[in-house]
Amino acid sequence: MTPSFSTWTQITMLHMYLLVTRLRCFDKETYRMWQSMLVDNFFQEAEDKMDIVHHISSRGLRQRYLQDLFMVWRGVMVAYDEGLMRGDAVLAAAVWRNMFKAQPDVDARHLAAIVSYIRRSISRLDRTPDEVFILHAGGELFSDTKAWPPPTADLGLVDEPATKEMVLLLKEAERLEAEQAKTAPVIETVVEEAEKAADKAASA
Structure with missing residues (x-):
């Protein structure tokens, strides 16, 4: 002001x-x-x-x-x-x-x-x-x-909910990334097996 x-x-x-x-x-x-x-x-x-x-x-x-x-x-x-x-x-x-x-x-x-x-x-x-x-x-x-x-001290209280929400979002993103890292090799194996089966069926 x-x-x-x-x-x-x-x-x-x-x-x-x-x-x-x-x-x-x-x-x-x-x-x-x-x-x-x-x-x-x-x-x-x-x-x-x-x-x-x-x-x-x-x-x-x-x-x-x-x-x-x-x-x-x-x-x-x-x-x-x-x-x-x-x-x-x-x-x-x-x-x-x-x-x-x-x-x-x-x-x-x-x-x-x-x-x-x-x-x-x-x-x-x-x-x-x-x-x-x-x-x-x-x-x-x-x-x-x-x-x-003074009121400026209350800015921390104002930002606190948003900060907590951001922390939760980051944790959720990390969890999803970790899950994807675990499932990625399995998915690759399934895809490879499916491709082999398709090749075998085509050659027969």
Whole structure:
């Protein structure tokens, strides 16, 4: 993915969504408070990037962009929620539409790796105690790449079934080749005997 404001937005929203799924485990008041703080911080950071990095000096223009971003955020939550409920194919489609802008040439392995990363992250967050989550949800959870490997680490999991299947196919090919090597002399002998019998019958 090419670094851009849109890319940063989608990657950040993905991790916000992961945090929101964990926040839903808290009581309604706590969940709403933390989600509001999370979203507010994101939009403040987004506006700062527009101003400082992309030099959008007009506050009115930034506000219009932020309104569009808010609609994107709501769509992301709905799409990923649907994917979690309906299965990996639907989740992959949501990732494809949002993170990759529905580009037709996206590597399916990358989609599968991100889906695996989402599932793995949600599972790990679910096992994280409340107090640990609250203390480290500000970014430390995802910053340690050893404790929390990035989506590229899931490419191995994506390739593993294909690798196993290839190994099985190679073993089957070797078995067939060995069987053919054993039966080849027998076939040659049978053919020779048949030819001799045919010659004898012809001479008689």
